[in-house]
Structures are given as C-alpha cells and as structure tokens.
Amino acid sequence: MATTTARPSSTRPPAGPAAAQRRGRPAKHRTDGIAGYLFLSPWLLGLLTITAVPMLMSLYLSFTNYDVLSDWESMEWVGLDNYRTMFTEDPSFWHAVQTTLMFALVATPLKLAAALGVAMLLNRPFSGAGLFRGLFYLPSLLGGSVALAIVWVNMFNRDGAFNSFLGWFGIEGKAWVNDPDFALGTLILLAVWQFGAPMVIFLAGLKQVPVELYEAASVDGASPWRKFFNITLPMLSPVIFFNLVLETINGFQGFTSAFVLSNGTGGPVDSTLMYTLHLYIKGWNEYQMGYASAMAWVFLLFIGLVTAVVFRTGRFWVHYSDGED
Amino acid sequence: MTAYHPLPRRRVLSGVVAAMLALPLALGACSSDDGAADDGKIELSFFWWGGEARAQLTEQALALYTQKHPEVTFKKTWQANQGYFDKLATLTAGNDAPDIFQIDDNYLAEYATRNVTADLAEYTKSGKIDTSKFQKGLVEYGTVDGKLAGLAPGENTQGLVYNKAKLDAAGVALPTTGQTWEEHIAWAKDAAAKTKVAGTMDPSADYKAFWLWLRQQGKELYNGSELGFTQADVQAWFELWKGARDGQSTPTPDVIHEGNATDVTKQLVVTNKALTSWVWANQLPELQKNTKDDLAVIAYPGDATKQWARASMYFSVYRGSKHKDVAADVLNFLVNDPEAGKILGTDRGLPSNLDIRSQVAASTDNAAMKETIQVMDELGKNFGPAPTVPPKGHSTVRSELIKAAEEAQYGRATPAQAAEQFFAASQAAIKR
Numbered sequence: 001m002a003t004t005t006a007r008p009s010s011t012r013p014p015a016g017p018a019a020a021q022r023r024g025r026p027a028k029h030r031t032d033g034i035a036g037y038l039f040l041s042p043w044l045l046g047l048l049t050i051t052a053v054p055m056l057m058s059l060y061l062s063f064t065n066y067d068v069l070s071d072w073e074s075m076e077w078v079g080l081d082n083y084r085t086m087f088t089e090d091p092s093f094w095h096a097v098q099t100t101l102m103f104a105l106v107a108t109p110l111k112l113a114a115a116l117g118v119a120m121l122l123n124r125p126f127s128g129a130g131l132f133r134g135l136f137y138l139p140s141l142l143g144g145s146v147a148l149a150i151v152w153v154n155m156f157n158r159d160g161a162f163n164s165f166l167g168w169f170g171i172e173g174k175a176w177v178n179d180p181d182f183a184l185g186t187l188i189l190l191a192v193w194q195f196g197a198p199m200v201i202f203l204a205g206l207k208q209v210p211v212e213l214y215e216a217a218s219v220d221g222a223s224p225w226r227k228f229f230n231i232t233l234p235m236l237s238p239v240i241f242f243n244l245v246l247e248t249i250n251g252f253q254g255f256t257s258a259f260v261l262s263n264g265t266g267g268p269v270d271s272t273l274m275y276t277l278h279l280y281i282k283g284w285n286e287y288q289m290g291y292a293s294a295m296a297w298v299f300l301l302f303i304g305l306v307t308a309v310v311f312r313t314g315r316f317w318v319h320y321s322d323g324e325d
Numbered sequence: 326m327t328a329y330h331p332l333p334r335r336r337v338l339s340g341v342v343a344a345m346l347a348l349p350l351a352l353g354a355c356s357s358d359d360g361a362a363d364d365g366k367i368e369l370s371f372f373w374w375g376g377e378a379r380a381q382l383t384e385q386a387l388a389l390y391t392q393k394h395p396e397v398t399f400k401k402t403w404q405a406n407q408g409y410f411d412k413l414a415t416l417t418a419g420n421d422a423p424d425i426f427q428i429d430d431n432y433l434a435e436y437a438t439r440n441v442t443a444d445l446a447e448y449t450k451s452g453k454i455d456t457s458k459f460q461k462g463l464v465e466y467g468t469v470d471g472k473l474a475g476l477a478p479g480e481n482t483q484g485l486v487y488n489k490a491k492l493d494a495a496g497v498a499l500p501t502t503g504q505t506w507e508e509h510i511a512w513a514k515d516a517a518a519k520t521k522v523a524g525t526m527d528p529s530a531d532y533k534a535f536w537l538w539l540r541q542q543g544k545e546l547y548n549g550s551e552l553g554f555t556q557a558d559v560q561a562w563f564e565l566w567k568g569a570r571d572g573q574s575t576p577t578p579d580v581i582h583e584g585n586a587t588d589v590t591k592q593l594v595v596t597n598k599a600l601t602s603w604v605w606a607n608q609l610p611e612l613q614k615n616t617k618d619d620l621a622v623i624a625y626p627g628d629a630t631k632q633w634a635r636a637s638m639y640f641s642v643y644r645g646s647k648h649k650d651v652a653a654d655v656l657n658f659l660v661n662d663p664e665a666g667k668i669l670g671t672d673r674g675l676p677s678n679l680d681i682r683s684q685v686a687a688s689t690d691n692a693a694m695k696e697t698i699q700v701m702d703e704l705g706k707n708f709g710p711a712p713t714v715p716p717k718g719h720s721t722v723r724s725e726l727i728k729a730a731e732e733a734q735y736g737r738a739t740p741a742q743a744a745e746q747f748f749a750a751s752q753a754a755i756k757r
Contacts, residue, residue: 067439068414068415068417068418069414069417069418069435069436069439069441070439070440070441071440089753158579158580174577174579175579175580175582175583178578178579178580178582178583179578179579179735180731180735180737263586264407265724265727267582267727267728267731268579268582268731268735269728269731269732269735269737270728281724284410284411284414285410285720285721285724286718286720286721286754286757287414287435288757
C-alpha cells in the first residue's frame with residue numbers, strides 16, 4: 001500500500017526529451033491508467049448498468065409510444081410526437097411547470113436565507129452550540145422522508161398543531177393542506193424548514209472568514225450591517241454559490257412531500273402538481289411511459305440550463321480569494 | 326519493487342474485474358427457473374393487494390388448495406394498495422407478471438386491451454370455471470372486448486352509509502332508499518340543522534355517484550370506449566351540488582376534499598364531519614370498525630334499479646403463464662368451493678356465488694355484515710343490466726372529475742366552466 005501511494009511522486013515524468021527516451025515509460029503510464037480504472041470499477045459498473053444504460057433507454061423511449069404493459073414488439077417509433085404533445089396539447093404540463101417554478105423560486109431563496117441566518121447565530125461561541133447545530137441539522141437528515149411529510153400534513157390540517165397555535169390568538173384556521181390556495185405554501189414551508197444541509201456548509205464557510213477583517217472593520221467603526229454586506233457576504237460568496245446551485249436543483253426535483261400530501265394526485269385542484277409528480281402520473285397511472293420519458297429529458301435539459309445560467313451569473317458576484325491574492 | 330513486476334499484478338486485478346463482471350451473470354443464471362420442476366410440481370405465483378387480515382385469509386384458502394392438490398404450491402406476494410399497480414406494471418413490463426393477480430375495474434381494461442390477461446371465457450364455457458351461481462351481471466362486468474379478462478370473487482354496489490346513532494339522537498327521520506336526489510339534499514339540510522353536523526358528503530367528485538345519476542337520466546358514463554354523456558349532463562350534475570352547498574346541505578370544500586380520499590378511515594361518516602358517506606355497500610363493516618356510532622347503509626338516491634352488480638375486484642390470469650389451466654382451476658376453487666368461501670368470507674366483497682353468500686350470511690355474527698348482505702341482496706333482486714367495464718383512460722377520467730368538481734366546490738369555477746374542463750379532459754383521456 002505504501003509503495004502504491006508513493007508512486008505518483010516518484011514516477012512523475014521529468015519534462016523534456018530525456019523522459020521520452022526512456023523505454024517502458026509509456027507502457028507504465030498505461031498500467032497506471034488501468035489501475036485507476038480498476039479501482040474505480042465498482043462505481044463505474046454501477047454507473048454504466050444502473051444509470052447510463054437506463055438513461056439512454058429512456059432517451060430512446062421518449063421517441064416511442066411505449067406503454068409499459070404491451071409487448072415490446074407493439075411499441076412504435078413516434079418521432080417527436082411526445083415532445084410536440086407536451087408543448088402544445090397538455091395543459092397540465094404547463095401547469096406543472098408553473099407549480100414547480102413557483103415552488104423552487106420561492107423555497108430555494110427562503111431556505112438559503114434561513115440557513116445563513118441560523119448559521120450566523122450558531123457561529124457565535126456559546127455553551128451548547130454543538131447541540132443546537134445538531135438539532136437544527138436534524139430535519140434535513142429526515143429530508144425526503146415520507147414520515148416527515150405525513151407529520152407535516154397533519155400539522156397543517158384542520159385539527160392540526162398549526163391551527164391550535166393560531167387559536168391562541170383567536171384566529172380560526174382551516175385545513176391548509178386541503179385548500180388549493182395554501183397547499184403549495186405548506187410544501188414550501190416544509191422545504192424551507194429542512195435548511196440543515198446548507199446551514200452546515202454555511203457554518204463551515206463562516207469559520208473560514210478571517211477574524212482580522214471584522215476586527216479591522218470594527219476599528220473603522222463599521223456597523224454590523226456594514227460588516228455583513230461588505231465582509232460576510234463577499235467572503236462567503238463561493239459557499240453561497242455552491243449552496244445555490246445544489247438547492248436550486250433540489251428544489252426543482254421536489255416530489256415526495258407533494259406526493260404524500262396529495263395522495264399521488266397533485267391535488268387539491270392540481271395545486272401541488274409538481275413536474276416530477278405529473279411525470280409519475282403519466283408514466284405509472286396512465287402508462288404513457290414514452291411521454292413520461294420525454295418529460296424527463298426536457299426536465300434534465302431545463303435544469304441543466306438553469307444551472308448554466310446560475311454559473312454564468314456567478315462571475316459577477318462570486319469572489320474567489322485565490323483569484324484576488 | 327512493484328515497477329519491476331507489472332504483469333502479475335495486472336493479472337490479479339484483471340481477475341478481480343472479470344469476477345465482478347461475471348457476478349451478475351451468475352446471479353442471472355440462478356433465477357432462470359420457471360417454476361415447473363421435473364417432478365410434476367407446479368408453483369403458481371399469486372399477487373394481491375390488501376392488509377394483514379386479507380393476507381391470512383388468502384394464505385389459508387390457498388393452503389387448502391395445496392392440501393387437495395399437493396402438486397400445486399403458491400408463491401404468494403402481497404402488499405398495500407399504494408404502489409401495488411406500480412409493481413404489477415413493472416413485473417408485466419419485464420414479462421414476469423404473476424400467474425394470478427388481483428386487479429380492479431380501474432385497470433382491468435388497461436391490462437386487457439394490451440393483451441396482458443388470459444381470456445377466461447374458454448374456461449367458463451367448458452365449465453372449468455363455474456359461474457352459474459354468480460350474481461347476475463358480474464361476468465359481463467369482467468368482459469372486455471368480448472374476452473373475460475377477470476373473474477370477480479366479490480360483488481359490491483353503491484351504498485350510502487349514514488350515521489344512524491346521531492340521527493336517532495337528534496330525532497331526524499332516517500334517509501330511505503328511493504328518495505330523489507333533491508329530497509336527499511333537502512333531508513341533509515334539515516339533518517344538518519338539527520345535529521350540527523354537515524348533512525351529506527358532497528359526492529360531485531365521485532365517479533360512482535355521477536355514473537349512477539347518469540344511468541338514472543338514461544345515460545351512461547361510457548358507451549364502449551366513448552363517453553356516454555354530454556357536457557350539459559356534467560353541468561347539471563355540478564349545478565345540483567352547487568345548490569346543495571349553497572343550501573347548507575354539505576360540508577365546506579376543504580372537508581369535502583378530505584372525504585374525496587378513498588381510505589375508509591378518512592370517510593366523513595367515521596370522522597364525524599358529515600352524516601353520510603358515498604361508498605360501496607360492502608364497506609359498511611369496515612367503516613363500522615372505525616366509529617362507535619351505529620352506522621347503516623341504503624342505496625344511493627334516485628331509482629335504485631339503475632345500480633348494478635359491480636365487481637369489487639377481479640382475479641386475472643397472466644396470458645404468458647405456463648400453467649393457465651391450473652390457475653383457472655385455482656380461481657374456480659376460490660370462488661365456488663364452500664370451504665374456501667367460508668375462509669374468505671366477505672373480505673373481497675360479497676361472494677359472487679350466491680350459494681356461498683347465503684352460507685356466509687348465515688354463519689356470520691357481525692351485525693354490520695349481516696345488514697350489508699341483506700341490503701345488497703334486496704337491491705340485487707332488481708338490478709338491471711350491468712354497464713360495460715370502464716375503458717382505458719378511466720383512472721384519468723376519475724381524477725379529472727375530482728379536479729373539476731373541486732374547482733367548482735372551491736368556487737374557482739362555475740359549474741359550466743368546470744363541466745367544460747372535465748368534458749374536454751375526459752374526451753382526451755379516453756381517446757389517447
């Protein structure tokens with residue numbers, strides 16, 4: 001093992017013609033490469049068989065009328081029909097797009113703000129800080145869990161805890177999860193509450209900000225707000241960027257909570273019909289798997305596009321310390 | 326040192342890779358037996374949804390079959406309703422569907438029109454499956470495109486379950502079979518005023534109530550694979566219930582939404598949020614388990630002879646099964662054998678075989694069960710012809726009805742707008 005780890009430094013090729021003259025060098029390079037792939041192979045096999053092949057299959061299926069139940073032989077190539085239907089003939093598709101955008105665009109910024117706020121509070125030294133960090137992180141551990149969504153639904157139901165809370169102030173609540181105007185709101189709240197994962201990352205980022213900067217600012221008489229906007233935010237911007245990319249992608253993929261709240265229907269009145277849920281209903285309730293596959297690919301491209309845009313805008317507001325040094 | 330001996334290491338590592346590559350192949354080879362060993366033994370796979378209680382009863386009944394036919398054993402798989410049809414579809418996609426599987430009228434046509442189910446008509450014709458004692462209409466209600474796609478082990482029909490205890494306590498007259506829809510709505514208003522509980526659940530999102538109402542107007546939900554109603558019919562239906570909501574006969578929309586869920590435990594009559602629930606008559610015993618109040622069941626309003634013997638579910642045989650004859654014999658045993666009937670009881674609906682049904686009725690000591698059987702027998706005497714099995718797309722029509730009806734309930738759409746939306750969406754769903 002020790003010899004293996006030592007190899008890279010000992011065999012690093014000295015640049016120049018001398019290296020090329022030594023026989024056996026290229027062959028050895030090749031064995032290095034093979035060894036690397038061999039060590040990767042368990043993961044690589046998984047990627048190929050469980051991810052890549054099914055993905056390509058779904059790309060193929062998206063051009064067919066595959067319906068899950070019929071024989072493969074009766075499957076027909078329909079060209080771009082599924083894609084055309086999606087954009088021109090399926091009103092629920094556009095509704096689902098709208099619902100998903102609404103969910104992701106509201107939940108993601110709120111979640112990041114909550115994560116950053118709590119991270120800054122927990123960054124101060126006080127006794128029991130570790131305990132609180134753990135407690136705040138807990139909800140996101142249970143992240144995609146069905147149990148949590150069920151708890152949430154009960155909490156915001158007519159006889160739920162939230163209405164009891166409102167009752168203290170003499171406000172009469174309603175069954176929020178059953179109301180098409182509020183159901184999505186409860187899901188957004190659930191997503192925001194699970195801010196633990198970005199919070200931990202923010203916390204790590206905050207610890208990296210040099211204390212001297214704050215000290216210097218204090219000497220100059222900067223207000224806390226000033227310090228936040230002129231030191232914390234710029235210094236933290238790479239971390240914010242990282243969290244933003246991850247959470248945006250997460251937000252768009254929301255499924256479990258909507259599925260549980262609506263019993264897999266997207267109700268009440270399609271108010272929680274997320275893109276992924278619509279896709280699931282098309283594929284598994286209506287057996288239009290070709291169409292569902294097409295939806296999945298459009299979704300992939302869309303998320304790719306959004307991520308690319310986030311990366312593009314990043315150059316205007318993300319400050320990398322190594323670039324400035 | 327390793328640099329001087331590259332080959333052995335490479336050989337070792339390539340051996341490792343080869344082993345990893347070969348592993349799935351070896352596993353694949355293990356699983357390629359088809360259940361028919363040389364010794365004449367047959368293993369049938371049997372897949373159903375349901376709870377713990379159903380699992381016990383089914384396993385007992387199948388064990389009894391094995392006792393009588395030692396060469397036949399069963400590979401039993403069961404799970405909750407949620408996710409059942411995902412699994413069944415996945416198995417079917419892999420050409421690995423169970424020999425016998427449970428299915429309902431929501432999906433029967435989806436499977437039958439795609440040639441997944443074996444045609445059981447050849448067995449009913451040859452007498453290998455005996456349906457002579459069946460409730461009238463049940464065999465027809467399992468027939469898709471002239472083929473018997475599923476055999477109904479049980480029957481149910483629309484049943485309006487009401488909270489007898491609360492009504493008696495408040496001195497309100499009990500609802501009766503044969504009341505018109507308008508009379509029922511007026512009754513609900515009066516009952517709500519006297520009991521302080523919402524009078525009747527709003528069934529405008531419920532396809533089975535809508536379907537029956539259509540039949541009473543001389544229409545159908547489906548004619549073959551076409552819709553059997555017009556947009557004006559839907560509008561009239563939505564307007565009927567808008568009137569009921571405006572007249573304080575039904576609960577608030579968020580409560581109605583709760584009642585639109587199909588779980589027994591969420592029905593408003595057991596959660597005490599309404600005095601009635603629109604369910605299947607055979608669900609009364611199950612509902613009764615969830616409340617202390619005494620419940621009772623009658624037919625839906627309007628002409629009760631327009632109700633029909635609906636298969637509560639079916640057993641289907643996979644067309645690709647290697648033992649279709651044996652599977653058919655098992656089905657015959659489950660629906661017609663007196664001992665099996667005794668074990669299975671009314672778990673899958675009232676037994677289709679009327680002899681077995683009366684045997685079960687005589688032996689049960691469950692009051693709710695006794696009442697259900699009595700009410701359904703009474704109704705069953707006057708049933709007209711059964712409608713055809715709902716076509717492909719039915720499950721979408723059902724969810725579109727819920728969506729449109731809720732739009733109207735929440736006041737986001739007028740009955741006319743909701744009707745237009747539902748009519749267009751269901752036409753698209755049926756045509757696809």
